[in-house]
Amino acid sequence: MMAAARLSFSDITALAPMVRVGTLPMRLLALDYGADVVYCEELIDIKMVQCQRVVNEVLETVDFVAPDDRVMFRTCKREKDRVVFQMGTADPDRALAVARLVEKDVAAIDVNMGCPKEYSTKGGMGAALLSDPDKIEAILKKLVTGVSKPVTCKIRILPSLEETISLVQRIEKTGVTAIAVHGRFKEERPRHPVHCDYIQAVAQAISIPVIANGGSLDLVKTNSDIEEFRKATGTSSVMLARAAMWNASVFTRQGPLPVEKVMEEYLKYAIRYDNNAFNTKYCLCQMLRDKVESPLGKQVQAAQTNADISEAYGLQDFYQQTLEQLQTRRGALQSSSQPDRPIMDGDVTTMAVKFERREYPPQITPKMFLLEWSRKEKLEQPQYETVQRSQDRAFQSTVTVAEKKYRSSLWEKSKKFAEQAAAIVCLRILGIPEGRIGEEDSGLVCKRKREGRMNGTTEEDVSKKRHVADILHSTETSEPTVVANGDGHKPTTPEKPPESPEQLTL
Template structure:
C-alpha cells in the first residue's frame, strides 16, 4: 500500500523545472568498513564525533544501501512514485522524489498527500526539498524521514521561480544560509542529509562550496555539471572534469548529473569522474528503460553495428506506467506530462492523436489506453534499441535487465 504524506491551485507558480556491480565499484574509492548489524544512528549522527568518524558513517550508510550506481534524478512533476517504480523495474538502483516546497509541505495537507507518495519497494529513496529557512526545512524533513534514506536539499534549481522564491541555485549567493540549512538537518535528523548543487563559474569556488557542505554535515553530494546560467542541457554539455575535481576534493560519496543519454554515457562518466553513481533526468523521461540498456533511435549511430530492435518501445513503457498510476494514484497533470514525453516521437508521425490528447480537459485511463491503441492501429511503432550483447536480457551495468 502506498504511504501518502501533501497540491495547491498555484503549484505551477511555486515549483520549478529542475534525476553492486563489483566491476563498476572498483572505479570508486573504497568505503570504510562498517558493521552491517549496527543499530540505527541517533539524531545528529552526521555531526557527532570528529571529521573522520562522520566520513566513515557517511560511507557506511551508502554501503548499507548497496552503493547504487544508476539513479533517477529529481524532476518536478516527473519523478513521482509510478515513474520511479517504472524506472526501478528497468534497472534504476535508487531515485529522488520531485522537488517539494518545504514551506507548503509543512502547511498544506493536500499538498503533502498528493505530491509525496511512496511504498515499501520504493527504496533507496532521496526526498528533495527546496528551502530557505532552517526551521521550516527541519519540520518538513521530519515528516518524511521514516520513509526515505536521505533528505536532500535542492541547491541547484536555476529557474526564475527559484530566484523569486530565494531557493535552489540562487542560494549560492548566500552561503551562510546554505550552511545553516545543512547543519540544521544534520544535527536533528535520524537519516543523512544530501545536497544537489550546480557549478560556480570558477572551479575553485565550486570546490570550496563542496567542502563547506561536507563540513556542515552533508553525507552525499550530487553535482550537476553546469553552472546556474547554463540551463539548456541539450545545447550545453555538462563539465565532467569539474565533477571529477569535486569528487577528488571531498571525502563523502559524490554523484554526477549531466550528459546521461544512454548506458555508454553512464560507463564513460563513471570512468572519467570516479563518482559513485550517475543521475539521469530528461533522457529517462523519454526512455524509462535507459538503465536496462535500451536507447532511442536518436542515440543509435548511423552505420554502427551491433544495435538491434529491443522488442520494446515507448508505448509499451507508457502502458506499464499507466498501470502503475492506477495502483499508485498521482495528479493527472503528471500523467499528461509523461504521455507527451514518452510519445513525443510518435506524435510527430500522427499529430492528430496528440491534438486529441491536448483537447481533453479531463483525462481518464480508458481514454489514455484507447489513445495508445489508436497509435497501434495507425501502424506507428518506433522501437527502442539494444546492443546485440544485451539481446539476451543483460543490461550494460552488468545486471540482468528486469522486464518482469
C-alpha cells in the same frame, strides 16, 4: 545495525529529481528498470509544512495532503528504502520541520541547490542558495543533526573551479552523506555542454560520494553510456534526468525497450496509484517527444482524465479492472471498521458509523429521533455542517447538540446520508434510541409519525413545512440558522458514482 541500513550513495545510478516527472509512477518504473535510487520532484517547504500525513489504505500508499486536499507527495512501501525526498528551502527551521514530517517514509533527505528556474530561485531557494554559503551551511547542519536519515544536496557549479571546490568542501564539513553535482553553471541550459572537468575536480577534492549529473543527450543515450559518463567525471555515482524521462529503460542493461512499451508500463502505474491526469499527460508527452503531434499524441493531449488516456493506449480493460479492485478494497475497509469505539478528533467525538437505510422503518430516521429528543430536553435543534471531499465527491457531516460535536469517521455518498450518520453517532454516544427496526418503542416519536401520517400529511411533508418555517423565521430575525434537514430534502449536490481511481482516496 542502524548505520548498515542507511541508504548508500556509492556506486549507484539514480533517477534525478524532475519537476512534474518524478512522481510515484515514474519512480517505480525507474526502479523496475534497474535504478538504484530514485528522487522525487522538488517540493517546496512552505507547501509541504502545511501537509498532513495520511495513510491511504485503498491505494496502499502514504500521502502528504495539503489543506486544499491536493496530494503533494505520495509514496509506497516498494520504494521506501530507495526514495530520496528533495525539498526546495531557504529556511533551516522550516526545512527541519518538513524533513521530520516525511523522514519515516523515505530513505534520505535532499536539498535542491541547483534549480535555476524562477519559481525556485525567487524565494531564495535552488540555485539562489549558491551565492549564500552561510545559509547552505545552516540548513544542512540543521538537517544532519535533526533527522535520522542521510542528508544530501544537489548543486550546480560556480563560475570558477576554485569557488566550486571551496563550496563543496564547506558542504562536506556539515556532515552530509553525498553531493550531486550538475555540471553546468547557473545560467547554462541543457543545450550547453556539461563540464565534466568540474565534476571530476569536485570528486577529487572531497571524500564523500559525488553523484554526476547533466550528461543526458550529449553523453548518455543508452545504458552503456552511463559507465562512460561515470569514468569521464571520476565519480562513484551517476544521476539521470532527461535520458530517463524520455525512456526509463535506460537504466536496464538489456535496454533500451521500445518507448511504446515503456509508456504502457508507466500508464499502468499511473492508473494503479491514482496519478493526477494532467501530470500523467505531461510525462507521456515527454516520452513521445517528436511524435507528440502524431494521432496518439493528439489523443493524449486532448485527454482530460486517466480514463481518456487509458482509451488512447487501449488500456480500457485494465483501467476498469483497477477501478473495480480499488472500489472493492474501499468497501471492505469500510465494512471492517469498528463502529462501537468512540474516538476524539479535536473537539469532535467520532465513530466509524454508516447510515444503512434498510435498518430503519420507512418513515423513521435517526435525525428525526435526535430532533425530537432535543425538543423534549428543551435544547436548541441539532445543527449540521457538511463538507464534500473533492477526490470522490463523498460527504461527511458534523452535528452539534448541546454545544458538543459528533461525526462519523466514514464518508457517505450523499449529504443526506452523512447527516444521518452524524445523528447516529450522537444518539449512540448519548445512549438515546435511534429508531432501528426491532428497537423497543421509546416514545420519542409518536405513533402518527411512525405511521407516516399527521392529519393526512406525511412526515416528509411535515419536515418540509418545518424547513420552510425555519427559513422564514431566520429571515425575519436576520440571524443565520443551520437547518436540520428532514429526510424529504434532496442533497444539495447530485449523487454520482465514482468514475475513476482519482475518486477513491480515503
